[in-house]
Amino acid sequence: MDGLRPVSAARLLNLNRKIPYKVSNIDVGDFFNGFLLDLSEYVLKLTKETAVTAEERRVLEELFVLEAKKEYDPWQFTNGHDFYSALGASLRGDLGARRYAQTWGFEVEMHIRLAFTDADFKETHIFAALKSWEARTRYSVVSKRLH
Known part of the structure; x- marks a missing residue:
């Protein structure tokens, strides 16, 4: 990047x-x-x-x-x-x-x-990073079906 x-x-x-x-x-x-x-x-x-x-x-x-x-x-x-x-x-x-x-x-x-299947994606570092980012910023980018 x-x-x-x-x-x-x-x-x-x-x-x-x-x-x-x-x-x-x-x-x-x-x-x-x-x-x-x-x-x-x-x-x-x-x-x-x-x-x-x-x-x-x-x-x-x-x-x-x-x-x-x-x-x-x-x-x-x-x-x-x-x-x-x-x-x-x-x-x-x-x-x-x-x-x-x-x-x-x-x-x-x-x-x-x-x-990725949803289950596979939830095991990745990027999923954890996205969830952490969402918690810090109060924005939501991860599909609700993955919560």
Whole structure:
């Protein structure tokens, strides 16, 4: 998830209205290769419809890197859809030779969700971590059938 931290930073800055760019329509998998994010290409795509200079893009990259270095809980900082898109990109090259249609973020996410029975999922560390997070934040993300 560390490789996604600049994207997570961009999302956070966008959410806090510190940058005016729409980050939600960008597929991170398009900029992820060799387990690394091509931040320059990501920023180029992010600013494509705007009149931003190369220097302003460089400053934006630096802003994302600086924000990414701050201490955030990775379970809350990283967007799950971004994670699955990056994992899909890795399955196309670094982790395997899967076809593109089999590695879209939503496909990877769906298959991981289907890989566990409810009973198996309840035995995982991530289930315990989710339940702990729910208790701390009072948000609910785990299906009621698993309680």
